[in-house]
Amino acid sequence: MQNYFSIQLLRVVKSSLWLTSKKIPRTMRLFILFLICSMSFVHATDSFAQKVEISIDAQNQTVEKVLKEIEKQSGFGFFFNNKHVNLKRVVSVSVDKSNIFKVLDKIFEGTDVKYSVLDKKIILSTEMTSEQQQAVKISGKVVDVNGEPVIGASIVEKGTTNGTVTNLQGDFSLSVSSDKAVIEISYIGYQPQELKVIAGKPLNVTMKEDAQALEEVVVVGYGSQKKVNVIGSIAAVDSKKLESRTAPSVSNMLTGQLSGVTITQSSGNPGQDQGTIRVRGVGSFGATPDPLVLVDGLPGSLNDLNPADIESISILKDASSAAIYGSRAANGVVLVKTKGGQKGKVTVSYNGYVGFNQATELPEMCDSWEYAELYNKAMGKEVYSAEEIQKYKDGSDPYNYPNEHYLDKLLGNKGLQTGHELTVNGGNDKTQYMVSFGYVKQNGLMEHNHYDRYNGRVNLTTELAKNLTLTTRLGGVVSKRSEPSTPGGMDSAGFKAFSSNALRFPGLWATKLEDGSYGLGPKVLGTPLAWLDSGSFYDENFDKFRSNVELAFTPVKGLTLKAIGGYNYTGQQIRHYRSAMEITGGKKLGPSSLSDTMYKTVYKTFQALADYNVKFSKNDLSVLVGYTWEDESQRTVGGSRLNFPSDEVPYLNAGGADGQTNSGGGYDWAIMSVFGRLTYNYDQRYLFETTMRYDGSSRFPTDNKFGFFPSVAVGWRLSEEQFFKEAESLSFIDNLKLKASYGILGNNNIGNYPYQSTYALGKAMNYVFGGVYTQGAAVTTYVDPTLKWEKTRTTDVGIETAFWNNKLTFNAAYFYRKTTDILYKPSASYSSIFGLGLSQVNTGSLENKGWEFEIGHQNKIGEFSYHVNGNFSIIKNKVISLGVGDVEQKSGMIGNGSDLFLGYPMNMFYGYKTDGVFLTDDEVKEWHDQSKIAPNSKAGDLRYVDISGDGKVDESDKTYLGSKIPQYTFGLGLGAEYKGFDFNILLQGVAKVKGQLTNYAGYAFFQEGNIQKWQAEETWTNNQSNRYPKYPRLEVMSNAGSNNTLGSDFWILDASYLKVRNIQLGYTLPKRITQKFGSSNLRFYISLDNPFSISGYRKGWDPEINTDGSYYPILSTYTFGLTLKF
Template identity: 65%
Template sequence: MNKKFIRVLGLGVGLFLAGSLSVNAQKVSFNGERLSLKQAFEKIESVSKYKIAYNTSQLDVNKQVVLNQKNQDVLQILSDLLKGTNCVYQVNDNYIVITLKDDEKVKKIKGTIKDSAGEPIIGANVILKGDATVGSITDIDGNFDLSVPSNATLQVSYIGYNTQDVPVGNKSFLNITLKEDTETLDEVVVVGYGSQKKVNVIGSIASVDSKALESRAVPDVSNMLTGQMSGVTITQESGNPGQDAGTIRIRGVGSFGATPSPLVLVDGLPGSLSDLTPADIDNISVLKDASSAAIYGSRAANGVILVTTKKGKEGKARIIYNGSVGMSQATELPELAHSYEYAEFYNKAIGTETYTPEMIQKYRDGSDPDNYADEMYLDDLLGGHALQTKHELSVSGGTEKVQYMVSLGYLRQNGLLDNNYYNRYNARVNLGAELAKNLKLQVRLSGMTSDRHEPSTPGSLDIGGFKGIISNAVRFPGLTPTYLQNGEVGLGPKLQGTPVAWVDCASSYREDYDKFKNNIELSYQPIDGLTLKILGGYNYTLSHVRHYRCDMILTGDKSTGPSTLSDEMKRTVYKTFQAVADYNKSFGKHNLAALVGYTWEDEGQRTLSGSRNNFPSDDVPFLGAGGADGQTNGGGGYDWAIQSVFGRLTYNYDQRYLFETTMRYDGSSRFPTDSKYGFFPSLAAGWRISEEQFWKENENLSFINNLKLKASYGILGNNNIGNYPYQSVYSLGQEQNYVFGGVYTQGAAVTTYVDPGLKWERTRTTDVGIETAFFNNKLTFNASYFYRKTTDVLYKPAASYSSIFGLSVSQVNTGELENKGWEFEIGHQNTIGKFHYHINGNFSIIDNKVLTLGMGNVTQNNGMVGNGSDLFIGYPMQMFYGYKTDGVFLTDDEVGDWYDQTAIAKGSKAGDIRYVDITGDGKVTPDDKTFLGSRIPKYTFGLNFGGEYKGFDFSVLLQGVAKVKGMLSVYAGHAFYQEGNIQKWQMENCWNVQQDNRYPEYPRLEIMSNAGSNNTLTSDFWVLDASFLKVRNVQLGYTLPEHIVKKFGSTGMRFYVSLDNPLTFKGYRKGWDPENTSNNGQYYPTMSTYTLGLTLKF
């Protein structure tokens, strides 16, 4: 409701004074002040005898005016001020009352809203057009009443119906009939090389529009898709700036030989989601089954992601700015021991007083930090906050003949480590022009440049860059200082400094990318229904990687080794040409679409690298400044090409009976001559039962708007096998050298057997599904069952085959696997009064199973057939293979009463893990290993919901997985591994001889070597449930009313607060993210980000 403010001085008396009282004209002067209407009234009151009363719900008193009158009558000034408003004034003696004009005066209006069948619509919105704060909703009989100005126009809306404007005029009662909204039925979905009406699509396609990506602080677009679609699993395993992209798997993991990643196409050309700024994206479509993806043939076995960028539209220039600033922190970190805690528990683990009480007290009180430090390396490195900023600006518009969209984007993502940040700059120009009648041109130009920075280790300490730094921050106890009291660098645990010192030194890793992607498309429509298109694309990528490791000097002038620099440049050029003919025609109720095309693609890369040592200064890290001793140089490159012909035939009768067939014939240079070409077809059919006449005539079924059954089958390929793996390669080395004629001669030999008949991996996919919509599309439900069988999977056979061939054996097409499962999606949207809300959920069940390894089939002693580690026939990939357990021994005497487990764990004692004999032979041996679970989740789910009310909006996105396993080992899972650190959960939950706890979270403490111990064997003691539910995003926004933003020349202004990854619900180890598959602590934690943002439109 509007707040009404009425200023009255003696108004109660003045309004009833006789109008015959005379008022003498009064003249006043002003000197050109610019002020609000309210301030102008106050000025007039201060220099005249009048008191002015008004109602703020009828008059915008914040309107800016200018008082510049000279010796002018007050009433004339008032008349001028009220021009352009809907108000007039009335004078009663010394009082002036401002009211609405007669045609603006409020009147009560009643009415009824019904549908085309004459049924009342309950809950329809009725608002005053131009002022959404004045409104009502219809009751159970479709009735409403409202007080509005007599010249008002009402805006009537309801989910599933077209919005309608109704002038009030001189009526007091309105009968309004709303028409069903057919736009939902006409909604278009992007498919391969075109688009189709959503209701006619038979394939399994999921879509996300630009609205779902707006205002998210997540830097990488891939992570914005998390939880949004069924059958699509996205795993984010790192929060490192510039390397925090999610790993995308569509309907399971499709290969254990070739890369199982989906094909990503941006405006028809191969691209990366990580290179995009969200503001440029109009739509993302994910093609999940063979019917939708087969048109991409040999690269579609693991799904296809189609990204369509925004285009300009006819109309005046539209400017949109979106800016945000956020603060990030680690979602969680393991809590490590203080030095005094480490010392106390180390004594318990080793059974002697290695650390005396006096030493432990010094660690505790910090009295001698140079010799008894209490450092927390991990907290110092990753326990802080990082700033993140993002700016996106776009301008779009055009005429009937030419449309344009120009955008700029900038992202600055700081990391938790020092000298750890990422900059990305984006620019895009999309132009559309009608060159002549039926001849159109599309030009898409985009560029992205980025620089990513990480700290690194000094000198000869090469432990894997920042990952090694983090891993060692988990590993090392904080017993040694990073810096001494005199400022010198401490020796550290291994006489090489500490992880904190490594980050602080001049060592660095920098990665620069410059990417330019351009394509030009020309389309011509020679006859009605036929469109001919040609497209040429050119992508250019230049990358530069520079890795510098300084010579860090520790206390006592100890050097960590000579400074080194490695430099690598890569230039990659991709070119493509596409020609497509697309024909669409309707003959009565017969609708036909045919598409044929040809594509050619070529990519080449050239690499140049070099390295040098002993640089005179950290300030000149250029190759030319290094010493020549030990210098190296290298180079290389590759080229590949693919050409294809493809086609699609689509037919529907009366939008009831739907048929589609697709084919693609690919030829790739990566394969040998006899298997260079592959044919990939698909066939699909659908039936929209809801369009049948018997359905439409049945009133009991009228609440079901859409019911479609669909099925498809097709064959897809996978050519992500690397370049020319069928070619034999000669090896050079000492083993190949020989003596000939008494002379030692360098030789070359083929040392690896390669399969000259290498061929495509093929995936045969079957998909059946149902799509439904209820209550004028307010409720939707879709379900699908899919079965994917991949054959000819590339696999490197067991080592035993090397003895047969006399050579090591490279990959051959010997494997088979399957992915099958169910997908469910449900959506609901509605409007209650002025509150509009939506709820969308998805749930997937995916079973992954290895069917055969072919030459890799090795029967274990326990009867399981597989490679002996993570691939076994009849089980999912990425499985854990180990022992079942039953708690720990409580006493040494219990060891003798248990199964004989000396074959795997000699010298077991109280507190050690009890391994279970599953073969029943009375002892525990490697034959008792079994399946313990898989890193591939069986269940994935997502839920997003939100609403809007009077300018306020909110949204929440939840995502999770279930029936999935994870494991922590070495430094992350085992205390005192290689005399490493101990975590709080291990201290609090380890076995204690004084406690009668058969099932502790951690067995007895012990000091472990690199080989581990009896208690570190892979078993269900360490393989844990990695299920989780994450709150991926919470957002609250407020859009200012239109009449306010107009004063700033804006058409829209929204403020928002966004929280990404604020909460995780799990049963995994404290401090560790179950989403990360690293088991040794060598990973960068994912980030929780809190963002403030602004969106401006002009």
């Protein structure tokens, strides 16, 4: 019924005609002119209304029902302010073929309701008395719950455009139309209020924060939706949650805050410390399982972003929410929306911090003299004499018998970390803008190890004409990452060579000798500390430009047409220089070398969208259709040279010509798509959504280039049902929604040319043709011309609830994801048949299923407010098919543990089970025969279990030993505020997950290397009656390891942990102080990231790391900062 639409403009005119024309806004003057010009046909309409005859017999009916009947018979619609017309009043009317006016006279007899006719509309209004028409001046003060002034709060006389804003003290004054007026007070982030005017009495207003203001709208694919109407499974984080972190990498800021999203950090190397994101498990063992990341609708990276630029991050987890992105959504979609400009005065915001970082964990190595004693034990003979051991111990000859701790000196340091973020925001009715600048500097634990990043962004929205808007988003990133490298002539290079050799080398060699020269080190290679001074480096430079231009046109109400163009440019240069370095005795490491490679990547896209929204009666319908075209190309050029005359000129033209190389290459890919979405809800109760996308990709052969990816979802908000609202016992439930979805997603991350044959060049392919030796080429790989899309079918059911005015929320969901036709290159060889290597084929399938739970609570008690947010996920991963024959893919145990077996998780550990160690040599004879895998076993060696029961231990006894994919993930955030102080803590953890330390990280004396304290203290050699030591007997190992280092559960560790990810304590100065220097907000804070953790992992090792010793420890960061706003 049209009378639910309250006409405010007429009342504005009636209450404001006494103002002078200068005080009347331009839009209001135009409207008055429109009314005057309309008077001629108002009279004509009035005459028409008198001719319309209606018949009504309504006894004891409400005014609402009678007016509906009049509308039905006459074709006229009623417009009025429903606060002035009592719809529930009961009347009795009985007329036969009477005009409308007589009926209305009877309905509103005895009331002050008047009516007039305009076109086909009957306007109901009340006449104002002379008392009401007298202007009244009011004044007052607006403060928050802490008594601090709210600056810039909007004060508006309800139903008019008459208003003002509060000043720096929170005070306001305003002339209103009468002493019956109502004023509306509002401010961003606070609950709006309405107050009746009391003549002669100041109005003191206390505003309460609106805890739900930032959660009302959720970003979805190609748009946004009200949170209560979203059916899909979406995890969202707003800018406020990111403000409590100071990490340079946005991905690490998200850790622990989102259910169903596992983020693992495996390195603390500056510029490479970002987390690996997995949404609801790992969806493929062939293609890349990373989610699609879109920044303002274009592909991007979380870790290039300035955190201050982010307005919100949404992660689309199910098919209903992600299918709109079709072929790239199988592993989830991360949508980042950057901040835009806002109408109003210019605001300037600054956030800056400075602090230091250090390793969360660092293994403790044995002293030199301990190493010598234990080495003698392991060898079973005296390699180091008692006199030598004593010299190592007493330090009497530090150059020949030192006690070096290379790892501590390399990675036991602290690095400076600082960041600065400046944002300018403002605009008017026509143009709004946001300009920002960011800078991050992160020094690592080693010298010459640092990361610098500069961010710039301009977001501009301009109304070019009525219903035509242009939005431009421009972003730039310049970054440089540097780390030391090893001198020339060594087998390994880069920072991993430092960490692995610092673990490996015993501290028996002095870095510098008495004469200042560098010591020989083991195998005459010097020491890791000497390599730092060599001038060798690895530099990686990025220049990135991101642009997004959007033109939006609204030709009619509800319809928006958009054209979007995007252009991304990435320039990358990698320079790796290894110097020639002299060590003692004239020994020189070398030769010097330089490799210099440059990459240029260009991404272009065009999108056309049509979005139509219409509401009628209780129906709300939205239809989106779109087309998108994307293209990316990369070109690479590089070269290398040897024998540089000086470390001061590390440029290719300075190197020698002998041995020089050059290289080049590139790739191109394109994708074209059409997509659509239909969203419908009835009365905010019954929800329905269906999406589709039809993708065509250059990465697939002609017959299979296109894929179709649909989804459907339904929802039911029980809390909106009338029976639910009328049940007094259920009044504490604010929201209760059930939802379910199903859909198909695709995976386009398979490489650029998987269906095309590869050719090899070289002497083996050359041949003589016509007496001339000619260069040849040969096909080396068999390709499958029928390659097709991987597809992931996803089912999701869930429930969302809110209680006690949203003070308590609880959400739960169950999901099932099955990926089929996985593109994978099996390890099985067909070369004996075809003479060619095997490329990718569609083979195998994988499933992920599990539960997600979220709970939140917030409350305010006086001046104290607090919140608690928790999430818990259960994710089970299983390989359910490996293709024809289901051939198990065994890739070995050491390293990443990527064996594939039916019925088990991917990334599993596969090996032997053990039952302690042999206590005597005689026990070896009594045990199962394990000579095939561990010949010549002796006391202190591991006892391998005969699982098959055939009396011997061999390959058939290998079994599943655990998975690197966590089955349980959880996070807990706690926060509180009191009188300007704020405190936040974030806990995160995983459980039922395994890890492994190998080579230098796990084995003592590996390749005659060092030994860690825990190995020395927990070895069977020290307690030969212990059946289950943490370390078997000590032995000196070759590259191949030993009987004890076979892949077995002895080396598989419980990698479960609980980490304190962040603690932040802040204090915001009272506004009465900050306003003295023109600031609206000044806050100081201290922040601790990764300060400590609880786990059962090996001492000195972070449980997030699985390594062979080539690693960079995860960092703890301690910072002090401030935020300032003008």
